[in-house]
Amino acid sequence: MLDFDIDKMLFTIPPENHDCREVRRILEEHPEVEFVSFVGIDMGGHDTDEKIPVRAFLEDMEKLLEHGVQTDGSSVALPMIADLGNAKVDIIPDKTVNWYVDYNYRNVCAKYGLPVGTLRIPSFLVHNETFECGSRSILRNALRYMKEELRRELREHPYVFRYIEGADSVDDIDDFVVTSATELEFWVRTPDDKGDREQLFIAQTLKEQYWKRTYGEVRTALEETLLILDKYGFGVEMGHKEVGGVKARMNNGGQYNHVMEQLEIDWKYTDAIQAADNENQVKYVVRDIFTRHGLDVTFMAKPFEGVAGSGEHTHIGLAARRKDGKLISLFAPRSMKEDFMSPVGFGALMGILKNYEVINPFISSSNDSLNRLKPGYEAPVCIVTSLGKAVDKPSRNRTVLVGLIRDVHNPMATRFELRAPNPKSNTYLVLATSYMAVMDGVKAVLEAEKTPKELEASLSKKYGEEDFYLEKDREYRSEEDVFEYYTEEEREKLFGRAPATVWENLEAFDRYPEKIEVFNRGNVLPNILFESYREQTLSQWKLELHDRLIPNTMGFIRSCRKRHTDEDFSDYDIKNWLEIDKIRHEIAKDTITDKSLLTQAKEALDARQYDRASALQLEIKRRVEELTALYTRYKKNLL
Structure with missing residues (x-):
């Protein structure tokens, strides 16, 4: 187990402690934190990292927190924006989110008996001092636009409050809370071991590994990881074996070798930007702890052909904070026993489904990601949802793209699970594009002033039926296993043909220009940023x-x-x-x-x-x- 006292370590500095005096006090109380790094996320989802000695940071802290540090266009992926001839990029700290301490568990300071830490400060990327151009600013702007538009639509269409429990008008609402969370799946193995695909497939088919007890170094590494993640305040809910893997073998020294296992770690939801930041830090902790135990970690979506890949199911929620401080779900209906969702909830789901062709390139942007999306591996290939066969029978259909998660006894749990992302998806852009699509659907529903029953009928429409918002020659809902119930030809006709390569995925941008316009609203994804992402x-x-x-x-x-x-x-x-x-x-x-x-x-x-x-x-x-x-x-x- 851990050979140092984690209770003495600093893990986060919350927003309320980001003034210079507090930051100085905290860092002086934790001398094991010896470096500071500003973390910007570029259009490729890569994060920056630099080592500023804490001494140098404290000497110039006011200036650094205000103006950040500078890099150039060759060190970040911002094509068509920052290049060698116009390369000035500043990394500006975000003072509204948690800052994390990233520990090097292989470098324990003898003086303090603790690992050496680096304070990682989530930051914005700014080109030529004025143009914010990274993934983080796109998500922030998407959330800002969504909240402003949602308030306006709720004010103009007050009918919707007949179907929302806990608020009678928009004047009851102080703020909107956009919540998200991800579920991280990953493979671990002893280095240089190559999996026997047949044995992996057989173990998967027989469900020999799913949710089974862990052993040896895998168990120790998983337990240490969960303990450390809890210290960050992520609210870890569980860690467990996933469907993939084979039984390890023990050598004469009592060590396990030929380790080849798939694991999953889940933690609680939070604000959307904070959720993306949390996930970024979780991956570093997972990799650091498992490699400390001699285990290689991969976050690839499809590291082994013929067996299950690794997903990162992304949860999307929307709540309102009343002026008295109470939270209410905007997706849940007034009566959980009469309707699946409120009009806002139906609109949000319909927005994602209708616009998914142009969301998909932001989710599945690599060869590896598309290798995972194949029929038969619990990975979605069809633009389709499942609500449940009745309001009292929640759906657990694992073959759909977006599932409705609801609990009759807990309206606040009402949310959507987007099943297509993988551990290497750029969560900032996944959430930004998804919430822009959410607002497109909500806007259409509220302006049409549709009831939950009418919206359920729209979502359940048959191929060839006209609808006020959804496309005529498509279906969007199935309560069946879409891989077993439909032939491949039927799936493509009803739900659309899934792209098989990155190029096919990118072609959606040219086929659906009217859907791209959804991202341009509020200048959230202006043309230069959109083209930069496409080029990257x-x-x-x-x-x-x-x-x-x-x-x-x-x-x-x-x-x-x-x-x-x-x-x-x-x-x-x-x-x-x-x-x-x-x-x-x-x-x-x-x-x-x-x-x-x-x-x-x-x-x-x-x-x-x-x-x-x-x-x-x-x-x-x-x-x-x-x-x-x-x-x-x-x-x-x-x-």
Whole structure:
């Protein structure tokens, strides 16, 4: 267990203690905190980190907290905004949220007997002193716009208060509380171990690992992580095994090896910006503690083909604080036994569903993220929701994109679970775009002055039916397992075709310009920021495909070598090998007259033929999967 006293450590400095005098006092009382870092989040979701000695920070604290520190365009992902010729970017502290102390558990100070800490201050990115251009400012502006618009709509359409418990008019409301939380899934393993895909698949199918007891270093690391996260005030609710993994083995020294397990950690909801900050810090703590115990951590969405990937279900809520201080849910209906939601709740859900094609590129922005979104792995591929078969029968349909979470006995628990995000999604942009879509739906519903019953009928509309807001040739609700109940053709017709590559996902921006306009409102995502994000995502896809996935595929092709000898083989071995070698050559071997799939894909990327490159990426993936299955069959027949 931990070999230092965590009760003596500093974990957060809350907003009420951000004046210079208090910060100085706190840091002087905690000399184990030796560095300060300003943390800005760029358009790629990357965070900045620098080590300012506490001594230097305290000497110039007033200036640093007011004007921040400076970096340049080459150190942050802000394409089309900050470049080498116009590179000035300031990192300005946010004084409205918790500041965290990030500890180096491998560097324990002998003098104090505590790990060396770095005070990490969440910050805004500002280009040329005036233009706020990072993910954090987009989320803040989205929340500001939403609150202003929501108050105006509630004032103009007071009918809605007939369906909301706890308030009779907008004049009863002091402020709106936008709440969020994420659930972090991740894989841990002993370094250099490669998972046996068949054993992982069998263990998953038999549910041998799901919510089972942890052992050895995994148990110790998980327990230490939960204890430390609680000290940050995250309100940890649980940590447990997820569906993926295989049983570890114990060596002669009593240590477990061949660890390959999927875990999940959940914590309480909070304000949306604080929720995104919390998640960022949670990942650092998880990685630091598990690696301290010799375990590698990956937050990839799909680290292993053929078994469950890691999601990060994101919860979206909306409440109002009355002038007497009491919180009320704006999503919950006046009577939990008569309606699923209030008109605000229905509008919010409909807004996400209608606009999801242009939200999706902000959620699934990498090759890895789209590898996870496949039928059959509890990952959503259809734009569809589930409410429950009746108001007294809450839905637990795990095949939908957005689920309604409700408790008849606790209206404040009413919220939506967005199931598509993964641990590497940029939560700031996920929440910003989702809440802008929420407001689009709420605005449409309130201006039409629809009742909960009318809205339930709209959400349950059949393909081809006209609606005041939702699209005619779509369906949006299913209480069935969408992978079992519908064929692939039916799913695509009713709920839309899911993008299979990053390029296909980005194409939604051009197909649905009217939906992009939702993000422009209130200058939340002006065109320059939108184009910067698109360019960053496109560039990342091109570089990863060209310089990582294609070379890695070539390495795999070369590893699929002939294994049988001329003295020990069967006709079946020869048949298998001839099929394998044919596919190997098609994927990776050029001739004078024909170019391999890998070469064609690289040339398409170089020529900016992105439609062709995307199609080739899918063909390569299909052929590699075919090759993998054949090579596995071939090896199993060898003695």
